Amino acid sequence: MSKLFSFRQMKYIVTVGLIVGLVSLVACSDTPDPVAPKYNTNLTAEEGLNASAFEKLFPNQYKTYRDNDQTGVKHMTDFGGPVAWRKNDNVNVNVMRADGITPEGFKHAQPYLKNLWLGYPFSYEYNKARGHTYAVHDILEIDRINNYSEKAGLPATCWNCKTPNIPKWVKENGDDKFWSMNFHDFRTKDKISMKDNSISCATCHDPKTMELVITSIPLNEALLKKGIDWKKASRNEMRSLVCAQCHVEYYFNEAKSKNGGIDKxxxxxxxNGFDPQDMYEYYSDPNLGATKNPGFEGLFADWIHPVSKTPMLKAQHPEYETFMNGPHGAAGVACADCHMPYRRDASDNRKFSSHQWTSPLLDPKMAACRQCHSDKTPEFLKERVVNTQQKVYDQLMVAQDLSVKAHEAVRQALEFEGAKNEKYGDLIIAAQEQVRKGQFFWDLISAENSVGFHNPTKALNTLAESQQYSQNAINLAMQATNYEIGKTLEGDIKELVPPILKFSRELQMDPEFMQTHKWLKYLPVTPKAERVWNLQEKVSAVKQ
Known part of the structure; x- marks a missing residue:
């Protein structure tokens, strides 16, 4: 018999090959959703609120979860990292805090945060977030919560993304009551453990079966309004939706509005959608809030900026809205693919998801990225990320400066005593509207924690629009004064309105300090008060 294939043999091999190839193509185009292991932990819902309850059941996951406790400069990327540096401080870059490992400031800070949020608790203190395991500790310590009073100044809603205890507290106090309760009512040791009840397993998993679940009441309601039943979502979709419980933009409902509803x-x-224009259109509903400022009646506002008298919106951290239609989200990549990469058990080589939620940039091998980009070197991949972030950061600074200048322009126009444009009132309202929109668009990117990398196109486009709106505000304010204030708005904004580097609740009690910056003079000096709370204890109790 000849060593060469006969025509009949060759035809058979080709036919079988085509069939196998077609089957493979069909399989690849309809890849089944991965099936998660089934568990029965025998933990009750109450036991599952404690992170430590899972230590023996899932030692690898728990160990990596506790790696979120790590902090310090060695855990920083070029633009961030889980280190609590002051996000407005680009001055004390090389100054270390008392722990000796955490810097006070950072080169990529945003120096005008206290100016732009003046009159709102965020202006007192805003730090880069540490790991999820610090969520309870850090909110108890942050100056945004009034620790100088029996009243926190912010509602119990502020606990929503800090602990898995929320469903329990809502059940105990009622959905109609809990959200507007005093934040301080839930801060003591008998209510919450700083270490065990921070963001943890029960935030995303059913404690008994370990299935991914949505425990966030606001997210569940938001999805229902859009006709989405998360219980029917694929496992891959859930690996992003559990992150969307907190990494999103939100606001506190205003019961005094025409829409009513549950307060806070x-x-x-x-x-209306997930993009900045969609959300701003939503906030333009005159039935949403209780604002009484002329031209803004009925709109929702987080606060009124004391300098420009503009009803403002404070953006939160819209990672999900930004990521979902970015290059990775649109391709079906889940949040967990990048921020919870698989690791191998050292003893039996079994694969498990890391529960240290951190930037892929902190891994020298860029392993999370190279799951898909295996043809690229770690150095190339990191350079691409950092290059994108630098471009977004540069435009973020431009948008920030223009937003400050817009407030200053409206301030000057409001106090202008010369001959005014015959449409002065309408022009002022129009300018304030552009201030509100410009700062909101800037803030959406400022608060989003990827420095634009989750969606570079959306980030740069949003910042370009922010700059346009802020410049419109400046132009309208000048027009309202027949351009008389034009000369006083010339030059570097940092000379015209310097960044407020330091400001706190305690400093606002100091009359002399409140005269150190022309914008601070628009705030009242608050009465002297002693500190009431030190983390979970009353100061009086600590002294005893």
Whole structure:
């Protein structure tokens, strides 16, 4: 017999090959959703609120979860990292805090945060977030919560993304009551453990079966309004939706509005879509809030900026809205693919998801990225990320400066005593509207924690629009004064309105300090008060 294939043999091999190839193509085009292991932990819902309850059941996951406790400069990327540096401080870059490992400031800070949020608790203190395991500790310590009073100044809603205890507390106090309760009512040791009840297993998993679940009441309601039943979502979709419980934009419902509803309950502004214009359109509903300022009647506002008298919106951290239609989200990549990469058990080589939620940039091998980009070197991949972030950061600074200048322009126009444009009132309202929109668009990117990498196109486009709106505000304010204030707005904004580097609740009690910056003079000096709370204890109790 000849060593060469006969025509009949060759025809058979080709036919079988085509069939196998077609089957493979069909299989690849309809890849089944991975099936998660089934568990029965025998933990009750109450036991599952404690992170430590899972230590023996899932030692690898728990160990990596506790790696979120790590902090310090060695855990920083070029633009961030889980280190609590002051996000407005680009001055004390090489100054270390008392721990000796955490810097006070950072080169990529945003120096005008206290100016732009003046009159709102965020202006007192805003730090880069540490790991999820610090969520309870850090909110108890942050100056945004009034620790100088029996009243926190912010509602219990502020606990929503800090602990898995929320469903329990809502059940105990009622959905209609819990959200507007005093934040301080839930801070003591008998209510919450700083280490065991921070963001943890029960935030995303059913404690008994370990299935991925949505425990966020606001997210569940937002999805229902859009006709989405998360219980029917694929496992891959759930690996992003559990992150969307907190990494989103939201606001506190205003019961005094025409829409009514539960006071201070968190709501996601997704009714019109997930992009900045969609959300801003949502916030333009005159039935949403209780604002009484001329031209803004009935709109929702987080606060009124004391300098420009503009009803403002404070953006939160819209990672999900930004990521979902970015290059990775649109391709079906889940949040967990990048921020919870698989690791191998050292003893039996079994694969498990890391529960240290961190930037892929902190891994020298860029393993999370190279799951898909295996043809690229770690150095190339990191350079691409950092290059994108630098471009977004540069435009973020431009948008920030223009937003400050817009407030200053409106301030000057409001106090202008010369001959005014015959449409002065309408022009001022129009300018304030552009201030509100410009700062909101800037803030959406400022608060989003990827420095634009989750969606570079959306980030740069949003910042370009922010700059346009802020410049419109400046132009309208000048027009309202027949351009008389034009000369006083010339030059570097940092000379015209310097960044406020330091400001706190304690400093606002100091009359002399409140005269150190022309914008601070628009705030009242608050009465002297002694500190009431030190983390979970009353100061008086600590002294005893």
């Amino acid at each position: 309950k968190p709501v996601f502004p997704w009714a």
